[in-house]
Amino acid sequence: MARTGIQYADVRRAIDELIARGDSPSVQRIREVLGTGSFTTISEHFRCWRDEREKNRDVPPPRELPEAIVSLATDMWRQAQDVANEGLAHYREEANREVETARQEARKARQEADNAAQRESALAEHLRHREAHIEGLGAQLAESRTQQEQLQSRSDSAEQARRALKEEVAERDARLEQQARAHSDNVGQQRAAFDRQLAEEQQRNETTEGKLLALLDGLRQERADDDKAHQKRVRQLEARLEKSAGENQRVRQELKAARDAESQWQKRHGQLEDRLLEQKKAVEEAGSEMDRLQERLSRAERELEQERERYRRECDWQASLGQRLEALQKQVATLPAQPPRDPGASS
Structure with missing residues (x-):
């Protein structure tokens, strides 16, 4: 479950910024843009963004056009429909085959995307473990330094005792x-x-x-x-x-x-x-x-x-x-x- 620190809107803004710069969005790049956040949370929001993009791939973005352009486009659309209807019977079967092939490729791509998401999730989990391990190493380092200071103090005491004994x-x-x-x-x-x-x-x-x-x-x-x-x-x-x-x-x-x-x-x-x-x-x-x-x-x-x-x-x-x-x-x-x-x- 995603943590409350990074929201979907934050990840989406970071993705838009990356696309605007001409960079392909990834979990690492999104985190670099945000400057914080765990890999697991960013990976989950990134997967939701990909699913949403896949669903809205064929929907054109709404725009406000002038009336002349709309009328011209409508006439061209009718002419294109006439031409298309004439060759529709000939290309329908071929189009259906291409559509089926595209759907198979899309399913394969989704499968690969899911696999990539799983790998990213596993990588994020591994990174979490590595962060915890690094924190443990930091604690060990602090303890080692403390022991070194104690040993140095013991060494100084031993040196003083050695001098006195000498x-x-x-x-x-x-x-x-x-x-x-x-x-x-x-x-x-x-x-x-x-x-x-x-x-x-x-x-x-x-x-x-x-x-x-x-x-x-x-x-x-x-x-x-x-x-x-x-x-x-x-x-x-x-x-x-x-x-x-x-x-x-x-x-x-x-x-x-x-x-x-x-x-x-x-x-x-x-x-x-x-x-x-x-x-x-x-x-x-x-x-x-x-x-x-x-x-x-x-x-x-x-x-x-x-x-x-x-x-x-x-x-x-x-x-x-x-x-x-x-x-x-x-x-x-x-x-x-x-x-x-x-x-x-x-x-």
Whole structure:
């Protein structure tokens, strides 16, 4: 049913204007003349105009003519009727055949006109759907722009967050680097102190060991000398004992004194052995202390390695965050400024 926006009179005036300009009327041209209106409404009025024109095709338009022209036309009409009546019988059959052929062609033309009207109606319906689709695309475009603005806002927020996080990471890196330097300096100082203390302990141990070895060599040399002297004296006493039995008692006393001296020497040698054992124990304690210092040094080196590992993890986390932010920026940059075209828009 035609809408009330465009009336039949409007379409007829537009058709008259087109005919006056020498253009063949069509739905598109009528709409261009009117400047508005749906294709369906214009098509229906255009079909009514064609039907009316077809019905009034043989009716001449009324005109006011002068009386002389009317009289002359009447005489000519009578003469033409006479001539026509003479040949009417001959041409009537042929005229009937031509009339029938014309009627068939007219029916065919009407059928073609109806088909064309149906096509125009279908085209108008399709255009209505296309207009609705275009309106939908406009809504999608507005929604896409809104989403793009939201994504841009999110991207700006993410960029601000990235900058703030970058600054925080830089500050944390600076703190970690400062702590690492301080820890490294502290470990270096401790290690230097441990090295100095270890060198001092080693120097003391070497000095003590040298003294002990020198004392032990002296004791051994002294014992060897005492053994030689004792054996010499024993031999002398034995010789004297053989020479003089009277001197046996004195020799025995001297032998006893020598044996007592040997006992004292053995006692002194035991004391020196005890001192040597004490020195060895001190050396072992110094070695244990050196092992403890070495363990403390190893523990400090492990703590430094842990600090370096935490620093590397912080750097990896910062790099991962930077990659994620770059990926988000690329995703926002690749968003289309307009919605994708509908595949059926060109049909």
